[in-house]
Amino acid sequence: MKIILNGKEKEVADSTTLQLLLQAMQLHPEMVACELNLNIIKRNKYGSTQLGEGDCVEILQMIGGG
Amino acid sequence: MKDKTLEIAGKKFNSRLIVGTGKYPSLENMTAALKASGSEMVTVAIRRVDLKDRSPQSFYQALPKDMIILPNTAGCYTVEDALRVARLSRELLNQEPALLKLEILGDPKTLLPDTVGLLEATKILVKEGFKVLPYTNDDPIVAKRLEDLGVSAVMPLAAPIGSGLGIVNPFNIQMILEQVKSVPVIVDAGVGTASDATIAMELGADAILMNTAIAQAQDPVTMAKAMKLAIESGRMAYCAGRMVKRNSAFASSPPL
Incomplete structure (x- = not known):
């Protein structure tokens, strides 16, 4: 199925979860914050958050700034 | 005069310097500059x-582990975006209390704060339990309004972000310092070199937040150290209380 990940279309497995997506991207859950269709998903819910066709996923992290 | 310790949102700070983490020549250089600055909080x-x-x-990994992280809604131009970031x-850092530098910019050319949006977002975020440190204009009225909304510090600019012009309106900063008494006043943005920082501290600012002045110096690590000393020096002069200015000479030695 297709999801929109950080503004770009991405093909992922049908039953994938947010946790599996992060794993595939080699991102540590502690280092990111995630939104699913503009709702913030709590870190302890990544494993139980199943993604669906067309979902908008945003993954954000800390960078240098003033 | 004995100084009292800086306290922001219930946290005590020995250093009155808060440092940004953008625009350093390298991560190694940033780490060394942050350490040299003696600062305890980074944006x-x-x-x-x-x-x-x-x-x-x-x-x-390059951030010194003992430093408190102050997330910034940097680059947000709308209330909606600032609330989202x-x-x-808060979810990303999971820190208690949830400190936040609230920045809502008015336009990309001046990067000046949109104080109308700032007041609106502050009201919402304070209600949600954030410890809000708003980046604001050097406007005493807005500074007072922010204080009334329950912010944890008021952070007026010295000059536009990244300009390094120093304190362009010391009179306004002074008025803000006279009016805002219940929370720290932190001069944020516009400092260019050590003397600018000293002047801000001599005026009575509680702390200074800076990024470009250190990161874009020819030698950021040495400038970080200079800023540390400049802030300590300015604060000490403020506490000591300067002599009265006179419009005439006043001999230091008795007549011959």
Whole structure:
């Protein structure tokens, strides 16, 4: 199925979860914050958050700034 | 006069310098500059993960572990965006209390704060339990309004972000310092070199937040140290209380 990940279309497995997506991207859950269709998903819910066709996923992290 | 310890949102700070983490020549240089500054709190921005660029993960590793992280809604131009980034930062950092530098910019040319949006977002975020440190204009009225809304510090600019012009309106900063008494006043943005920082502290600012003045100096590590000393020096002069200015000479030695 297709999801929109950080503004770009991405093909992922049908039953994938947010946790599996992060794993595939080699991102540590502690280092990111995630939104699913503009709702913030709590870190302890990544494993139980199943993604669906067309979902908008945003993954954000800390960078240098003033 | 004995100084009292700086306290922001219930946290005590020995250093009156808060440092940004953008625009350093390298991560190694940033780490060394942060250490040399003696600062105990750094600002960071929140952005989308770029899969082709793994450097943000090294960025986190490069932050000295004992420093408090102050997330910034840097680069937000609307209340909506600022609220979103604020809430994401809380989830990301999971710090108690949820400190936040609230920045809402008015336009990309001046990068001056949109104080109308700032007041609106502050009201909402304070209600949500954030410890808000708003980046604001050097406007005493807005500063007072922010204080009344329950912010944890008021952060007026000295000059536009990244300009290094120093305190362009010391009179306004002074008025803000006279009016805002219940929370620290932190001069944020516009400092260019050590003497600018000293002047801000001599006026009575409680602390200074800076990024470009250190990161874009020819030698950021040495400038970080200069800023540390400049802030300590200015604060000490403020506490000591300067002599009265006179319009005529006044001999230091008795007549011959």
